[in-house]
Amino acid sequence: MAININHIRNDFPILKTTVNGQPLIYLDNAATTQKPQTVIDAVTQYYTTYNSNIHRGTHHLSNLATEAHENARKTVQTYVNAEHDHEIIFTRGTTEAINLVAFAFGEAFVNPGDEVIVTEMEHHSNFVPWQMMCERRQARFRVVPFNADGVLKLDVFENLLNDKTRIVAFNHVSNSLGTVNPARQIIQMAHEAGAAVLVDAAQSVQHVDHDVRALDADFYAFSGHKIYGPTGIGVLYGKQSWLDAMPPYQGGGEMIELVTIDKTTYNKLPFKFEAGTPNIVGPIGLAAAIDYLNTMDFNDIVAHEDDVLEYGRQRLLEVDGLKLYGNGKHHTSIMAFNIDGIHHYDLGTLLDTKGVAVRTGHHCTQPIMTALGVEGTVRASLGLYNTRADIDALVTGIQKVITLLGR
Amino acid sequence: MAININHIRNDFPILKTTVNGQPLIYLDNAATTQKPQTVIDAVTQYYTTYNSNIHRGTHHLSNLATEAHENARKTVQTYVNAEHDHEIIFTRGTTEAINLVAFAFGEAFVNPGDEVIVTEMEHHSNFVPWQMMCERRQARFRVVPFNADGVLKLDVFENLLNDKTRIVAFNHVSNSLGTVNPARQIIQMAHEAGAAVLVDAAQSVQHVDHDVRALDADFYAFSGHKIYGPTGIGVLYGKQSWLDAMPPYQGGGEMIELVTIDKTTYNKLPFKFEAGTPNIVGPIGLAAAIDYLNTMDFNDIVAHEDDVLEYGRQRLLEVDGLKLYGNGKHHTSIMAFNIDGIHHYDLGTLLDTKGVAVRTGHHCTQPIMTALGVEGTVRASLGLYNTRADIDALVTGIQKVITLLGR
Amino acid sequence: MPTINETQAQIVEDFSFLPQWDERYAYLIELGQKMDPLPEAYRIEENLVRGCQSTVWLHRECRDSQVFLQADSDSLIVKGLAALLMQVFSGQPAEDVEKTDLTFLSATGLNKHLSSQRANGLLAMIDEIKTFAKGCAAGDL
């Protein structure tokens, strides 16, 4: 049963807008996704009918808001198949989730001389927090390289792992290459070496396998805005045993059990890690986005996206002088490329005049650019609403730019 | 020129809802405020017409979103009268803003044996982060008490200040007492002792003086959701000289200039402190809220709120056995009380059946409750849309509860 | 003695005669006030169950694999809720207390209507009772 792409496109109001007089062709989904009407409605409904602070209220609106917030936690729990709802911690986004773990795991478990492993294909958000933590805890920062196809060198990883390795952090899908990393294998290898694992799922939770227990991830982080939900909301999943053993990250309201001048004791999970008034509408909108995805069979979404992706890769490779990055066997949703003699910024800017929205630059992954030997790339990235027609528009746009630049 | 309260009430759609069949009387504004239609519309418009990731895009939607986001920063700058827009850092809320300063200021300037001063009337969010920082940096945590009227003992403060004092953190307005603290005087005293000052403006920025330069605050923090804006957005103002001298707080996208495996250099202000995709819609909604306030004369808002407050205090004091907390000369917007022989939770819950929304409990200020010798209080707190009629409904509700409980 | 589920059904029926929430609270408060007073000797630290907003004393006894409960609270509404839990659970076989789902809270709407169960300590009370019943049924007590 395939998904009904016309229905889906209809559900996203922004797809009907025009840019520079042309219909919008939105191919910047790895940066952020558009929102279905149901998500926008959930946000509006919250503000219009039951906006209130949560958890401690004694009044009706507060009960409604608290219930919606905690139900949202359960919706996320089910989507990632976590064992407990209190293993779901709401953050601002992937970046904050990773910073939380880097700080609190670091304080609890990382000592001078210990080691932390990331990969060369991480987003800065899964790179810099570990660098910072390693500096603070005097630990060694180690990096797994990737090969010319954009595939991690697992043999190097194997050699880097040792009994000083405390934690391994890697992205399930690379935002600059589209590579799907062999998450289960990496996690198993890390666990055998006695290390914990954080999975950066910012680019995978909406496109590939997202079952934290099947993966056996210790920590798992993603952003609501990249899975058709609102801005300013993200999720950190953590196994209860780890979360219980970590100190809190931020201090303030909600994360407290008892405060006296001499001593403060902390609340239980998940509240221990949710200091201050949260982005109340965030989880509500995120749950609406997940509910929206749940109206379809996830396999159908994957099949559709993969079809458009393979069509896109093939059509792009027909363009003269175009080089695609990330050519391993497993990839998803992301096409990154350059064209000989054309600057990525010029290509992106000129595509915009055709209504085609792509991203250009280093995509917050400077180590990848260094490894590829380029300053930046053009990146077209898919959401579930993209079609082969969008690819055609992209390729036509590229051809026009090539002509304009007289190359 | 007084404000037009009927127009104002019309601007807030939630005020037309009913609770338990009764019109909603919303008196929980210190917890969170309701949103005017213009704020809700700004959010909807963002998601419907120009949702996009910001700062690095080469396409039209990204330009629109970036522009709106950065204009929002300027709107906030003007509202608090900061010198530069890059002194405005967007956070999730007051709590995160304070945690940011406690961490980064602590790393840069607080060493073993140094001292940090807060007051006994702080929200946990301006108490626990400093406790945590003092523990990490081995600094001494000192607390200024308040007197029976809920007024800070400035003579004790004066004695606590010394050349080891690195920073003083206090709330301009107490969320549990409504006391307006003499901010300028406190700041001047701290500066004379060579200490920096953080002002927790969560309860003041919407009700009293909010000019950071007139106050000469070094840091100033508040939450969007308490000033009629969206959830999940807050502001940290910091003087450029301090912010420049502090290390970053979280690592990730946007806060980076250059990342290599060996070394990372940080972006300039404000981006250095804004890691990861921000809550893009948050500042846009917050700016809409400030624009809304700017359609009025702020003095008129203050005059109206003070009128309702004084009427409220007077009517409450007529209730038999009712004790009001916070009776200093300067107060605003908040009425906290208990009634002899009635548990605050029972009173709050029963008021809810009359459609009256108040908050009960310790209001995340356990040290205040300890000082007052109570477990909790009932708190009625005002927004600009509240009226004397709301007070009448509150008092009538209280009388009915007293009758019901046969006291 | 009625079973746990019979009592739950009875409570749901009683509440159905009280459509207004202020009547329901008045009824709850009355139930609390009719409870046997908690002997002073049971008002001890180890019987304390803390909600965010109110304090409950919960005395537990296990006799012949049956659970016996007494309670009090500083909040009249919470005391009424405690009274309902006593009616449902006290004197029942520990195994039934452990295993039977509490359905009356949602059937009466009490769970939705009352402010968050964390705040009033209801959840904490139920947790304590269930844990105690488990130990009692297993013969640990």
Place this chain on the structure above:
Amino acid sequence: MPTINETQAQIVEDFSFLPQWDERYAYLIELGQKMDPLPEAYRIEENLVRGCQSTVWLHRECRDSQVFLQADSDSLIVKGLAALLMQVFSGQPAEDVEKTDLTFLSATGLNKHLSSQRANGLLAMIDEIKTFAKGCAAGDL
């Protein structure tokens, strides 16, 4: 030689004949390509101005309190923008360069239309030029 503001006015007029953005970009790119090539000797580290996405070389000279500029970029669009800045500023009195507001960017809509000025390094270029002009006007250079 026209003043800074005369040049700005001319640019705004030129752009007004090109209503479509693809035409405008084509024009910009043409302007860039017509610029005098930057001598290899000026393509040095200290002349680098980094945007997030493109690299600009900006050679600055101060002679008789006048500012002389040459530039190049790896991006043709950015090079075109640089060409406009050269037209406006190069050869002008340093004091004018320092003090005159850049109005043509908003008058042409270039500032709104182009992706964020941080990304393309335009803001950084303008900053560098202004700072240089200040030093030049003050006789520091």
